[in-house]
Amino acid sequence: MDISAAGQAILLAALACAVWSALSSSLGAKTKDARLAGSGERALFATGFFIICATVLLVYAFYARDFSIKYVHGYSSRSTSPIFTLTALWSGMEGSLLFWTLLTALYAVTAVAVQRKRRPDLTPVATAVLAGILTFFAGVLVFAANPFTPLSPIPGDGRGLNPLLQSPFMAIHPAMLYLGLTGFAVPFAFAVSSLVTGRLEAGWFTSTRRWTVLAWSFLTAGIILGGAWAYMELGWGGYWAWDPVENASLLPWLTGTAFLHSVMIQERRQMLKIxxxxxxxxxxxxxxxxxxxxxxxLLSSVHTFAESPVGKMFLPFLGVLLVSAFGLLGWRYEKLRSQRHLETMFSREAMFLFNNLLLVTIALTVLWGTLYPIIVEAVTGSKISVGPPFFNTVIAPMGLALLALTGIGPLVAWRRASWTHLKRQIFLPLVGGAATVVSLGLAGLRSAGALFGLGLTSFVAVATISEFARGARAHRGPGILGYPKGLITVISCNRRRYGGYIVHLGVVLICLGVSGTAFRQSWSGILNPGDAFEIGRYDVTYTRPRIFSTDEKAVRMAVMNITEDGRQVGQLTPQRNIHVVQNQAQSEIGLRSSLTDDLYLVLTQMDSRNQITLRAWVNPLVAWIWIGGAFMALGMIVILSGRPPEQRRPTARDKSQEPVPVPV
Amino acid sequence: MRLWPLAALAVIGGLAFGMVITAGPDPGAVPTTDEVAARMMSPFCPGLTLEECPSDQASRLRGEINQMVLRGDTNEQIDRWIVDNFGEVALARPDGTLAWVAPPLAVLAGLFVIMLVLRRRQPPGQARTPIDEATSQLTPEEERVFDKDFGNFRRGSE
Known part of the structure; x- marks a missing residue:
């Protein structure tokens, strides 16, 4: 039996198991029959098993260079390196759908295996929902985007992987993004289950909170790595273009972030359940x-796969998800209504509400800007664009307000904050912000927007750091190491809270990095060997060309000599390469990165007389975006390293369920 | 009803903000090449502006725009040239006011909802029934339990 037929058979088996699991679990939940529910769970595990088998088989086909499979032929060749042979799995439509299905299945199987003992009341319906989702994806794989479709006659070599996708970032960015996006299936399934079963107490989200945080963490990492990929590989000097697909990944991140914040109000005050x-x-x-x-x-972007009927299948699926999920919500509306009320605008709850308002409005704005061209085309028939100028202008003020809340929010007490208390806490951050504005103003910075943004950034930084300082002081021990020990104690005793603050610090650093855009400098022109130009504090000289070939590509490299403030600091070698198999030209950037700025060179052309067309940017502070990303990752690890709520012994606070003033 | 004037003011402010940011560049002014490239979608790179697009053709197009700028063409003339040659789809700034005004209005609507909710739900101390009325709402059973417990407490503290 050849790989193609085996793969198709395995996918069919996965589909059959998913259908059985969905039916059996729903029936088991309805009739309260434990045997049916158990059978549904086992069928879900079987689905997972078959999806794993299918993935392993496809990966094997890639390494065996089995070009009788259309997908393997389309995304690899004999010269593709081992690591990119693996990542080719998610580089095309069919493979990426299989990968998506695999991750959903892994999440589903793990979640059900863990929760069936802890939450036997919620698990059968959640299993049915997860199996329903897997049924859809397995169905798409079997009927519309089969990665095992055979190819005849069998070609001698494959078409190879798009050179843009041959980057270490590209190897990991889609995987992270998919781990994030698929992970939300677990809290989704348990939320639906709590609606169906009417068990609307806080349980559903404490059971799935770690899954939500995990998914959100992967999504965050995926988005930041995507920015890094764009920056290092695409050669346009930026990391975020408000491209429709970037926007699409940002949307669930924004609502997910809103959820992680507002869920704290429900924990503390049993409000905002709906x-x-x-x-x-x-x-x-x-x-x-x-x-x-x-x-x-529907939209054109660097990310989109070729147009295919598969996309159309997602629309009814999305419709079913929306109608059933929000239909259930409407049905349970009365039961979910909160007994408690918000007391004042001036409380932690209200800060979270404003945070949610901003995050959700930013999400709606991104959605609106992304869909507006489609709406206009549908209504008037004319094609228009909504590009970066729109998003930057509209979202920047909301983003700044959100940043301000990141600083103020943690300073405001639950229920009802007192002015005197807040005044004491906000003094130092205000001084920090003002000092930044004054010193930058004296240093010659005149842009009001940049001054405001950087002042706000340092306000939030000081506010967040003083939270750590207060915690460390409260737990400090004797001696010179008292403070550091106190810091470690307070973080490890309260990992969710301080992990969250570390994430906030990461956000502050990312804002700092983004603010560098305001001071960006660019240069473009034509150079002959020996020519030089000046950009920022750098002098760049085109010393000589280097032309050579490898198995994969013909390389045209410009050797550029860099001096910084008159001091020789090294060479950069931007390249313009022709990839042989794909007959595709691609630029490799020359990058010199430091904490203050990046020198970024892109070779767009080199002619037969070695004359080059070069674009150069000095991008200030970009490195802080990646450092901020690392901080966010660290914060998320701290949060996730805490004990899950089910394993924690109930404290007096949990028992009384009464809000307790925030320790300061 | 001090909420209504506030809400009206906020809506007017939001609309004004929308109008200001919709207005875009001064039609009579001569822009720089970078300004034009930043507000034009590249016909050669899907989803990227002309400023960002790394292709050769984009380079040449930036050169053409540079010629127009040097010639002293205004924003209005250059935008018309872009639309004539590449269609309205090449303008990165959408022209319709609706696109710009909707997001600030959404923020205001959300704020308004939060304020309404806060007003409807008065803080407990102010809106609750007076104490004697509240005690009279206890059931006889509750009163009996309360008297017994309170009696125990009195005896304990003496």
């Missing part, structure tokens, strides 16, 4: 919406 369920339902629907957008051919 809102929280709606947010998590919307988050998964938006994740599916993103995959639909990428695969529908």
């Amino acid at each position: 809102w929280n369920v709606a947010l998590i339902l919307a988050t998964y629907c938006l994740a599916i919406f993103g995959t639909f957008l990428t695969r529908s051919g």
Whole structure:
């Protein structure tokens, strides 16, 4: 039996098991029959097993260079390196759908295996929902985007992988992104289950909170790595272009972030139950919406796969998800209504509400800007664009307000904050912000926007750092190491809270990096060997060309000599390469990165007389974006390293369920 | 009703903000090449502006725009040239006011909803029934339990 036939048979088996699991679990939940529910769980595990087998088989086909499979032929060749042979798995439509299905299946199997003992009341319906999702994806794989479709006659070599995708970032960015997007299936399934079963107490989200945080962490990492990929590989000097597909990945991130914040109000005050369920339902629907957008051919972007009927299949699926999820929410509306009320605008709860308002409005704005061209074309028939000028202008003020809340929010007490208390806490951050504005102003910075943004950034930085300082002081021990020990104690005793603050510090650093855009300098022109130009504090000289070939590509490299403030600091070698198999030209950038700025060179052309067309940028502070990303990752690890809520012994606070003033 | 004037003011402010940012560049001014490239979608790179697009053709197009700028063409003339040659789809700034005004209005609507909710739900101390009325709402059973417990407490503290 050849690989193609075996693969198709395995996918069919996965589909059959998923259908059985969905039916059996729903029936088991309805009739309260444990045997049926158990059978549904086992069928879900079997689905996972078959999807793993299918993936392993496809990966094997890639390494065996089995070009009788159309997908293997389309995305690899004999010269593709071992690591990119693996990443070719998610480089095309069919393979990426199989990868998506694999991750969903892994999440589903693990979640059900863990929760069936802890939450036997919620698990059968959640299993049915997860199996329903897997049924859809397995169905798409079997009927519309089969990665095992055979090719005849069998060609001698494959078409190879798109050179843009042959980057270490590209190897890991889609994997992270998919781990994030698919992970929201678990909280989605348990939220739906809590609606169906009417068990609407806080349980559903404490059971799935770690899954939500995990998914959100992967999504965050995926988005930042995507920015890094764009910056290092695409050669346009930037990291975020408000491209429709970038936007699509940002949407669930924004609603997911809103959820992670507002869920704290529900924990503390048993409020906003409807809102929280709606947010998590919307988050998964938006994740599916993103995959639909990428695969529908509806929008053009660097990310989209070729137009295919697969995209059209996502629309009814999305419709079913939306209608059933929000239909259930409407049905349970009365039961979810909160007994408690917000007391004042001036409380931690209200800060979270404003945070949610901004995050959700930013999400709506991104959605609006992304869909506006489609709406206009549908209504008037004319094609228009909504590009970076729109998003930057509209979202920047909301983003700044959100940043301000990141600083103020943690300073405001629950229920009802007191002015005197806040005044004491906000003094130092205000001084920090003002000092930044004054010193930058004296240093010659005149842009009001940049001054405001950087002042706000340092306000939030000081506010967040003083939270750590207060915690460390409260727990400090004797001696010179008292403070550091106190810091470690306070972080390890309260990992969610301080992990969250570390994430906030990461956000502050990313804002600092983004603010560098305001001071960007660019140069473009034509150079002959020996020519030089000046950009920022750098002098760049085109010393000589280097032309050579490898198995994969013909390389044209310009050797550029760099001096910084008159001091020789090294060479950069931007390249313009022709990839042989794909007959595709691609630029490799020359990058010199430091904490203050990046010198970024792109070779767009080198002619037969060795004359080059070069674009150069000095991008200030970009490195802080990646450092901020690392901080966010560290914060998320701290949060996830805490004990899951089910394993924690109930404290007096949990028992009383009464809000307790925040320790300061 | 001090909420309504505030809300009206906010809506007017939001609309004004929308109008200001919709207005875009001064039609009579001569822009720089970078300004034009930043507000034009590249016909050669899907999803990227002309400023960002790394292709050769984009380079040449930036050169052409540079010629127009040097010639002293205004924003209006250059934008018309872009639309004539590449269609309205090449303008990165959408022209319709609706596109720009919707997001600030959404923020205001959200704020308004939060304020309404806060107003409807008065803080407990102010809106609750007076104490004697509240005690009279206890059931006889509750009153009996309360008297017994309170009696125990009194005896304990003496």
